[in-house]
Structures are given as structure tokens and as C-alpha cells.
Amino acid sequence: MVSDILQDELNVLSLxxxxxxxxxxxxxxxxxxxxxxxxxxxxxxxTDLLLRLPLSYPNGKPDMFWTDxxxxxxxxxxxxxxxxxxxxxxxxxxRFSWHASTWNPGIDNLKVYLEFxxxxxxxxxxx
Numbered sequence: 001m002v003s004d005i006l007q008d009e010l011n012v013l014s015l016x017x018x019x020x021x022x023x024x025x026x027x028x029x030x031x032x033x034x035x036x037x038x039x040x041x042x043x044x045x046x047t048d049l050l051l052r053l054p055l056s057y058p059n060g061k062p063d064m065f066w067t068d069x070x071x072x073x074x075x076x077x078x079x080x081x082x083x084x085x086x087x088x089x090x091x092x093x094x095r096f097s098w099h100a101s102t103w104n105p106g107i108d109n110l111k112v113y114l115e116f117x118x119x120x121x122x123x124x125x126x127x
Contacts, residue, residue, distance in 0.1 A: 004030045006057050009110045023089060028052040031110075032090060036067075043123030050093055051110075051115070061103035062113045066093035081125035086105045096120065 002022065008030060010022055023030040036049035047067040054060030069085050069092045072078055078107075081097045100116045102108075 001058060002055065006110075013110060024055075026052075027055065029055055029057060032089070038071075039122050039125045041074050042121075043070070043076075044068070045076055047071050050088065051113070052088065053073065058105040058109065061100065061105070061108075062110075063099055064115050065096050067096065069094045073125060077109070079121075081084060082124070 001105050002024065007022075007121050010020060010031065013020060018036075019034040019119055021032045021033060021079075022035070031053065033049040033051075035046040038045055038047055050066040051064055052064075052066070053062055059083040066086065066088065067082075071082075077095065078094075084095045084097065085092050087093070098116075098120050100113065
């Protein structure tokens with residue numbers, strides 16, 4: 001069962017305009033963001049974004065994220081550390097094996113993690 005903290009954070013993100021679904025499966029709180037905006041250097045302007053959070057969130061920190069499997073840089077290259085395809089929730093996803101170096105469960109939240117995702121996507125597009 002997901003924590004009240006996570007549910008509150010998801011409610012805030014929904015109010016901010018994110019279209020998301022919470023799917024508890026496979027021992028994780030799977031957060032599916034639909035039509036997540038991407039930097040211009042990708043072959044699409046939007047992707048579905050999957051976060052797989054441990055049920056102990058926020059004490060268990062987010063790690064990695066997943067996008068549509070077809071997501072590539074506009075150059076046709078695969079972003080660094082995103083060459084593995086995995087199946088979750090009955091669907092294939094491109095795994096971005098990127099790991100936030102810090103996480104403080106008393107301070108950090110999903111908005112902070114989405115900033116990490118966005119910064120990574122921007123940096124990967126500059127390579």
C-alpha cells in the first residue's frame with residue numbers, strides 16, 4: 001500500500017497539470033506520467049514516463065526511470081545509459097539507468113526527482 005505522503009505528492013502533481021496514474025504492481029508503486037514533455041533534441045516532443053518507486057517511499061528512494069521504448073535523440077542515437085529495454089505493466093520501456101547521487105526522505109520528493117529526470121534528459125540531448 002502506498003504512503004499518504006506519496007498520494008499527497010501525486011495529488012499536487014495532478015493539480016499542476018501532470019496526467020498520471022498510480023499502479024501498484026510487482027512490489028512497486030508505478031507512476032505513469034502520460035505525455036511527459038521532452039527537450040527538443042529528441043525524436044518526439046512527449047513520452048510516457050514511468051517511475052517505479054519502492055513501497056517504502058519516501059524512505060526508499062527513486063532509482064532510474066523508463067520511457068517509450070522508441071525514444072531516441074533526434075540524431076538517431078540512444079541516450080547514454082539508456083540502451084536496455086525492459087517490460088513492466090505489460091509494456092516495453094527504455095530504461096534510463098541514471099541514479100540520483102543524493103536523496104533525503106525528509107526533504108526530497110517527486111518534484112525533486114522530476115528535476116533530476118529533466119536535467120538528465122537535457123544533458124543527454126547535448127552529447
